[in-house]
Amino acid sequence: MSKFAEVNLNKQLRNAIDxxxxxxxxxxxxxxxSKILGGKDLVGIAQTGTGKTIAYCLPLLQxxxxxxxxxxxxxxxVPTRELVAQVVETLKELTEYIDCRIVGVYGGTNMNTQKIGLQEGADIVVATPGRLYDLALCRALQLKGxxxxxIDEVDVMLDLGFRYQLTNIFELLPNKKQNIMFSATMTEDVSELIDSFFSKPEKVQIALSGTPLDNISQTKYAVPNYYTKENLLANLLADKDEMKKVLVFVSSKKIADSLYEAMSEFYLSELAVIHSNKSQNYRFRSINQYD
Structure with missing residues (x-):
């Protein structure tokens, strides 16, 4: 891997990276x-955790x-409001020494507040497809410039049912522009979107979804049932040296709530649960507490 010191960055970005x-x-x-700087359409296949956000933010800001x-x-x-907040935060960190107006818009919050933010001017808009389309339809956001x-995590976006909004957004955008897409997988739906709106894109594939990252070790525990799993998790979390910060992924909202209730007996002040039934403020607060 090459060092950032060897990358042709302007002084302001280099200071931010440092x-x-x-x-x-x-x-x-x-x-x-260099491919994004070259101006051609680009499709990147890389899983979450590989540094995609910096991968597209740096050349765009350059x-x-x-x-x-x-x-x-x-x-x-991006597909979710949490990702909007994450990308906006990354952009703000990278533009510490640059005069750049960044606005994040997403559903589940007051649209009028977002309209005011856009009226004040923006160089970069980070958005979920649904809210962006609503703002464009009511002419609070002009896309002609x-x-x-x-489009980051496009496979997740399509899984969440945003194809209609994506298609309509592309129809509102200028024909002459650079299109950049990142996905963990190359599904048929992703391929169709590329064929419809991208022009001879360059493709970069780093690691398919499911490929372990080099800095992650994996251990499998065979348990007979869900309740044994709860007890195992409680014991694993008790190792404070190994389990300083933990993310637990489950298959449904119901299981998330059930597991949260079970672990609360031991770790109440250290726990939070996040899923789509939780309010936006609760989800953001949980993420901030984790940080």
């Missing part, structure tokens, strides 16, 4: 930087020049 303590590029960052126009020039689409479009 502040963040980043030294080496991940493979997806190394492979996509090219972004100052402008006082109100309409955004870069559009980043968009030069770069990023």
């Amino acid at each position: 502040d963040l303590g980043f030294e080496k590029q991940t493979p997806i960052q190394e492979e996509t930087f 090219e972004l020049s100052y402008s006082n126009q109100n309409n955004p020039r870069i559009l980043i689409l 968009i030069k770069k479009v990023v």
